[in-house]
Amino acid sequence: xxxxxxxxxxxxxxxxxxxxxxxxxxxxxxxxxxxxxxxxxxxxxxxxxxxxxxxxxxxxxxxxxxxxxxxxxxxxxxxxxxxxxxxxxxxxxxxxxxxxxxxxxxxxxxxxxxxxxxxxxxxxxxxxxxxxxxxxxxxxxxxxxxxxxxxxxxxxxxxxxxxxxxxxxxxxxxxxxxxxxxxxxxxxxxxxxxxxxxxxxxxxxxxxxxxxxxxxxxxxxxxxxxxxxxxxxxxxxxxxxxxxxxxxxxxxxxxxxxxxxxxxxxxxxxxxxxxxxxxxxxxxxxxxxxxxxxxxxxxxxxxxxxxxxxxxxxxxxxxxxxxxxxxxxxxxxxxxxxxxxxxxxxxxxxxxxxxxxxxxxxxxxxxxxxxxxxxxxxxxxxxxxxxxxxxxxxxxxxxxxxxxxxxxxxxxxxxxxxxxxxxxxxxxxxxxxxxxxxxxxxxxxxxxxxxxxxxxxxxxxxxxxxxxxxxxxxxxxxxxxxxxxxxxxxxxxxxxxxxxxxxxxxxxxxxxxxxxxxxxxxxxxxxxxxxxxxxxxxxxxxxxxxxxxxxxxxxxxxxxxxxxxxxxxxxxxxxxxxxxxxxxxxxxxxxxxxxxxxxxxxxxxxxxxxxxxxxxxxxxxxxxxxxxxxxxxxxxxxxxxxxxxxxxxxxxxxxxxxxx
Amino acid sequence: xxxxxxxxxxxxxxxxxxxxxxxxxxxxxxxxxxxxxxxxxxxxxxxxxxxxxxxxxxxxxxxxxxxxxxxxxxxxxxxxxxxxxxxxxxxxxxxxxxxxxxxxxxxxxxxxxxxxxxxxxxxxxxxxxxxxxxxxxxxxxxxxxxxxxxx
Numbered sequence: 129x130x131x132x133x134x135x136x137x138x139x140x141x142x143x144x145x146x147x148x149x150x151x152x153x154x155x156x157x158x159x160x161x162x163x164x165x166x167x168x169x170x171x172x173x174x175x176x177x178x179x180x181x182x183x184x185x186x187x188x189x190x191x192x193x194x195x196x197x198x199x200x201x202x203x204x205x206x207x208x209x210x211x212x213x214x215x216x217x218x219x220x221x222x223x224x225x226x227x228x229x230x231x232x233x234x235x236x237x238x239x240x241x242x243x244x245x246x247x248x249x250x251x252x253x254x255x256x257x258x259x260x261x262x263x264x265x266x267x268x269x270x271x272x273x274x275x276x277x278x279x280x281x282x283x284x285x286x287x288x289x290x291x292x293x294x295x296x297x298x299x300x301x302x303x304x305x306x307x308x309x310x311x312x313x314x315x316x317x318x319x320x321x322x323x324x325x326x327x328x329x330x331x332x333x334x335x336x337x338x339x340x341x342x343x344x345x346x347x348x349x350x351x352x353x354x355x356x357x358x359x360x361x362x363x364x365x366x367x368x369x370x371x372x373x374x375x376x377x378x379x380x381x382x383x384x385x386x387x388x389x390x391x392x393x394x395x396x397x398x399x400x401x402x403x404x405x406x407x408x409x410x411x412x413x414x415x416x417x418x419x420x421x422x423x424x425x426x427x428x429x430x431x432x433x434x435x436x437x438x439x440x441x442x443x444x445x446x447x448x449x450x451x452x453x454x455x456x457x458x459x460x461x462x463x464x465x466x467x468x469x470x471x472x473x474x475x476x477x478x479x480x481x482x483x484x485x486x487x488x489x490x491x492x493x494x495x496x497x498x499x500x501x502x503x504x505x506x507x508x509x510x511x512x513x514x515x516x517x518x519x520x521x522x523x524x525x526x527x528x529x530x531x532x533x534x535x536x537x538x539x540x541x542x543x544x545x546x547x548x549x550x551x552x553x554x555x556x557x558x559x560x561x562x563x564x565x566x567x568x569x570x571x572x573x574x575x576x577x578x579x580x581x582x583x584x585x586x587x588x589x590x591x592x593x594x595x596x597x598x599x600x601x602x603x604x605x606x607x608x609x610x611x612x613x614x615x616x617x618x619x620x621x622x623x624x625x626x627x628x629x630x631x632x633x634x635x636x637x638x639x640x641x642x643x644x645x646x647x648x649x650x651x652x653x654x655x656x657x658x659x660x661x662x663x664x665x666x667x668x669x670x671x672x673x674x675x676x677x678x679x680x681x682x683x684x685x686x687x688x689x690x691x692x693x694x695x696x697x698x699x700x701x702x703x704x705x706x707x708x709x710x711x712x713x714x715x716x717x718x719x720x721x722x723x724x725x726x727x728x729x730x731x732x733x734x735x736x737x738x739x740x741x742x743x744x745x746x747x748x749x750x751x752x753x754x755x756x757x758x759x760x761x762x763x764x765x766x767x768x769x770x771x772x773x774x775x776x777x778x779x780x781x782x783x784x785x786x787x788x
Numbered sequence: 789x790x791x792x793x794x795x796x797x798x799x800x801x802x803x804x805x806x807x808x809x810x811x812x813x814x815x816x817x818x819x820x821x822x823x824x825x826x827x828x829x830x831x832x833x834x835x836x837x838x839x840x841x842x843x844x845x846x847x848x849x850x851x852x853x854x855x856x857x858x859x860x861x862x863x864x865x866x867x868x869x870x871x872x873x874x875x876x877x878x879x880x881x882x883x884x885x886x887x888x889x890x891x892x893x894x895x896x897x898x899x900x901x902x903x904x905x906x907x908x909x910x911x912x913x914x915x916x917x918x919x920x921x922x923x924x925x926x927x928x929x930x931x932x933x934x935x936x937x938x939x
Binding site: 483499509513520 | 838902
């Protein structure tokens with residue numbers, strides 16, 4: 129009964145989304161506030177419908193209702209509760225429903241919170257959001273319904289892929305999808321601005337909170353996915369330039385560019401067309417990401433829940449929505465007013481440079497992901513694009529970006545003073561130089577590129593500090609004044625500094641980990657040992673443990689350094705009864721910021737008896753790789769709480785600002 | 789539709805652990821072994837889902853590793869080994885595509901965007917000069933406006 133209720137609410141939500149489109153569009157055309165408000169109501173109702181449907185799906189998973197096809201295919205009675213719930217978005221159908229939930233949720237939020245928007249702009253935005261909602265809900269209802277019943281329900285379900293039964297991955301899709309779909313509001317605002325023919329500082333200010341929220345969520349989502357790959361796949365790596373990773377990285381890069389170009393549009397009225405282009409691009413890349421991951425056109429280490437047939441439908445949706453968005457752009461954008469002027473050395477120029485490099489980096493990721501498909505279609509010869517390509521085409525762009533970055537916030541608008549900036553940054557430059565030389569001289573083995581990377585990371589961190597010093601006039605003004613300034617700093621400034629700091633932290637961690645990681649592997653009998661990263665790892669014994677839905681061999685590895693006990697690692701090799709898959713559960717021994725990463729491999733019979741393959745990785749400063757993105761997202765959230773950007777505040781303030 | 793994810797999952801399940809460090813396969817000379825490992829990272833495991841033979845535990849990856857190790861031990865250069873692999877399996881086997889005319893769009897695309905962007909920025913900066921000063925009419929308007937304000 130509950131599944132039917134969910135299916136019914138899903139159809140209802142589709143009807144409301146269509147009504148939302150029609151009413152809002154009519155409201156705009158007839159300039160009727162009543163019709164527009166009805167459209168907004170429909171947006172909220174559509175969200176409520178999807179939310180109920182989603183609740184019903186989760187209910188079906190939690191109660192293991194195997195008469196629902198999706199539950200039978202992706203769940204199992206013995207699965208822990210968290211993974212029963214997560215199973216709701218572990219499949220193609222469920223994840224698309226999650227997408228719809230986020231899409232209608234953002235639509236409802238935009239309708240409810242955007243009170244300060246001009247009526248025409250808002251009506252068109254809600255209508256556009258309605259179109260997106262209708263298209264994706266129609267796809268869900270007619271081609272990918274997760275609540276379909278089975279005529280002959282099985283007694284037991286087929287369970288979720290064990291690799292996906294993991295806390296980080298259970299919460300990864302909600303973050304990722306909230307990030308992806310948050311870009312839909314940005315897209316709708318861009319379409320509305322193009323139709324209304326006005327892109328100004330106010331528009332950039334309305335776009336910013338949505339872009340910030342989506343960007344922060346996407347940052348966390350990508351970080352969680354990377355962290356999952358790090359400890360679940362057991363390779364000790366955290367980024368593989370895999371198509372699925374690239375698919376989530378492209379919207380992030382575009383959104384990052386948009387956040388920066390929107391500042392120029394807001395403060396100086398320039399780059400309006402370009403900001404619009406990025407606003408359309410962010411959601412286009414989100415949809416492209418969903419299509420690439422869901423359709424199975426790309427082979428990937430973590431392509432789950434793929435379906436080539438429905439991929440075509442997704443491709444059509446992508447082509448139609450993004451195509452009409454960009455067609456509108458081509459038609460209307462040339463009529464937009466040109467913005468303010470600026471000198472070659474100015475904050476505008478720095479932000480434009482940021483955008484050029486981010487656009488080039490996005491192009492590199494895009495070509496690296498899709499060029500093999502294009503080339504195979506044309507020449508019938510397959511090629512592979514792996515890390516080697518990205519190291520040459522992507523990393524240098526980011527390196528230049530990182531080197532220029534600290535100067536950006538210190539430059540004045542319109543016309544900057546390079547000598548003054550250099551004066552404020554020379555301490556940071558000294559810190560970076562020292563870090564680089566120190567790493568080159570002290571860390572063994574000697575690694576020039578790694579040392580260069582560390583210098584860049586130190587430069588970013590010291591640059592963020594220099595920016596804070598500049599804003600508070602620390603060391604130049606009396607301490608009391610500096611503290612007063614520090615407290616009085618707008619949240620947006622804090623957010624920016626924190627995000628830039630996070631990038632520095634990430635670069636530092638990534639370069640240290642890549643440059644100085646250690647690896648050791650041996651086939652060990654009980655009592656045997658390996659040495660990695662200065663640690664001595666002894667295989668004490670291998671026992672059997674039983675999990676809720678798996679059996680595992682568990683190794684007890686005692687780790688010592690110079691004879692002192694450090695920790696005990698318990699890596700496992702799990703065999704899942706349902707499906708018979710083997711997964712490895714790594715043990716990570718956290719040493720400060722560094723990780724000692726231990727993996728239990730297969731059992732081997734040798735002349736001396738049983739032995740196990742044991743691998744150890746020493747990943748120095750690996751924690752920073754994941755802490756960096758968390759800081760960046762935190763920066764986004766803090767910036768979001770800035771009074772100036774708070775959702776819905778503009779109406780009140782505008783009333784206050786209006787002359788009597 | 790159900791067969792694909794199952795197959796992918798089965799593969800992923802089998803291929804879970806970085807395989808190339810297996811002591812059973814290792815070369816005796818550490819310098820040669822290090823060279824072999826560097827080559828592995830750029831060779832695709834052809835039957836896998838986008839993995840290098842350095843990571844993959846698949847049978848074919850094992851064979852390819854052995855092949856590369858033999859060639860390294862025989863004193864072949866990196867370029868010779870890669871040429872040998874591409875002759876046998878096509879360009880698909882290398883994870884870094886060649887710098888060739890057919891791959892021009894791939895390698896050139898990102899840098900073209902930089903050049904284009906820089907060109908557009910330069911154009912915009914050059915165009916700014918003429919309208920930096922106010923036109924006589926504008927100056928007149930400013931004068932009139934400031935007078936009204938003062939009055």
